[in-house]
Amino acid sequence: MPKISEKGHSMPESPIRKLVPFAEEAVRKGRKIYQLNIGQPDIKTPQVALDAVKNNNIEVLAYSHSAGFEDYRKKLAEYYRQKDIPVDSNNIIITTGGSEALLFAMGTIADAGDEIIIPEPFYANYNGFATASGVKIVPVESTIETNFALPPIQEFEKLITPKTKAILICNPGNPTGYLYTKEEIQQLSAMVLKHDIFLVADEVYREFTYDGAEHHSIMSLPELKEHAIMIDSVSKRYSMCGARIGCLVSSNKEVMQTAMKFAQARLSPPTFEQIASEAALQTPQSYFDEVIEEYTSRRNILVNGLEAIEGVRVATPKGAFYCIAELPVENADDFARWLLEEFQHNNETVMVAPAAGFYSTPNTGLNQVRIAYVLKKEDLERAVEILKFALKEYNK
Incomplete structure (x- = not known):
């Protein structure tokens, strides 16, 4: 059989997208997933x-x-x-x-x-x-x-x-x-x-x-x-x-x-x-003003909610719409997969991006996740609530 290139073998998986098959299976089971793993804004594209x-x-x-x-x-x-x-x-x-x-x-x-x-x-x-x-x-x-x-x-x-x-x-x-x-x-x-x-x-x-x-x-x-x-x-x-x-x-x-x-x-x-x-490029400044106000509110909901969870530490972002949270787990990759495969709270769960994939130094960021606050505020509040229950159950 012909061989794949060394470059192909060394090409890293996306930490953002590699859990998609597990998410798809969770959806097939009828679960609702709050997707905190990917920076896909729900803000409307300018009509112009x-x-x-x-x-x-x-x-x-x-x-x-x-x-x-x-x-x-x-x-x-x-x-x-x-x-x-x-x-x-x-x-x-x-x-x-x-x-x-x-x-x-x-x-x-x-x-x-x-x-x-x-x-x-x-x-x-x-x-x-x-x-x-x-x-x-x-x-x-x-x-x-x-x-x-x-x-x-x-x-x-x-x-x-x-x-x-x-x-x-x-x-x-x-x-x-x-x-x-x-x-x-x-x-x-x-x-x-x-x-x-x-x-x-x-x-x-x-x-x-x-x-x-x-x-x-x-x-x-x-x-x-x-x-x-x-x-x-x-x-x-x-x-x-x-x-x-x-x-x-x-x-x-x-x-x-x-x-x-x-x-x-x-x-x-x-x-x-x-x-x-x-x-x-014709988009008025008012569009961005409203977006910034919305993301600021979402950021505050997320950061305040995460800080209220025992054992969680979070860096407060000053830009973009992501944050890194340090969780009371040894392996965030395992935790993220468990969230999709085994956990549910009222038939709902969350999807996060394990942060180790955002480092190139081996064995770094193993207990961290990246969270994108691109969901509407009530969904963010629910996602943080689910995460709190999940951490408690995972660490039993």
Whole structure:
């Protein structure tokens, strides 16, 4: 029998999606599942985006430019300039989701065996993208004790080698919800300039910040003009996860020229989704104001509810819509599976994402889970109640 590649064998499973078969079986048993495991917002997609597709009269569904439609890139650049990100359309390549933008970035800046330093826990698919690109992730640990703040710069310095090509951050963070301060971004800036490496920032949750906190983009620092690469997406901002439209943004001309070759190799991003994404730029600020108010309320319900459960510790997020909770269990993976296979409370249960998959350091985060607060408030309250009963029963 022909053999599967070593790369295929080493490709990690998604900690977010690997429990889906157990959830499907629970549903077949008639159980209701509160899905806290995946960042699929229930917020309505802006109607202007849906109407742009519904009312379109395209007769030939043709390729777009490999970088994406120019009109969309121009309007997107205008949006960024309003966010203190001084770019034009030539600094943007439209991609099939932020995922493809990350793959393009890794392919552009790193060869097989090169290293990228990432604060952990981090978005689990970074492991997959790195494996697909032949890149080695070098983790630097952030901790729940500090609310997952940026680790000390000295810890990064210890890990930098001749093979280090970049620092990668997610800001605000998935899975932690941590929002980097201006001072932390400046510290990272000074370090990448010192070592002449790239700073890559996944900023797809830019709009989601709480308690008056402000998002600080790496693209707003003029000194990083040649070193900054930003990853973005419409998925969360406009509740358009299924559109699969993202972008890679950089003022470094060589980066853009190289990334363009990857974009040409996959031909072009999808047409109707670009049309919807361009229209979504017309979404009024009131939409985001309402969304932030809703997510702030949901966050408070979740964090307060978790903190009231004996033995649970939770980091309070300042952005995105996730948090990491430390549970009084030895193995959150086993607990998450047990929730779906064996537990029910009034024929209901919850689904969480074991956090070990958000680390690349072995045997780390084993008693942690990531929870996405993307359910309506009454469902979150019920989910926390179920979790409380579940922990009590599991630990008997």
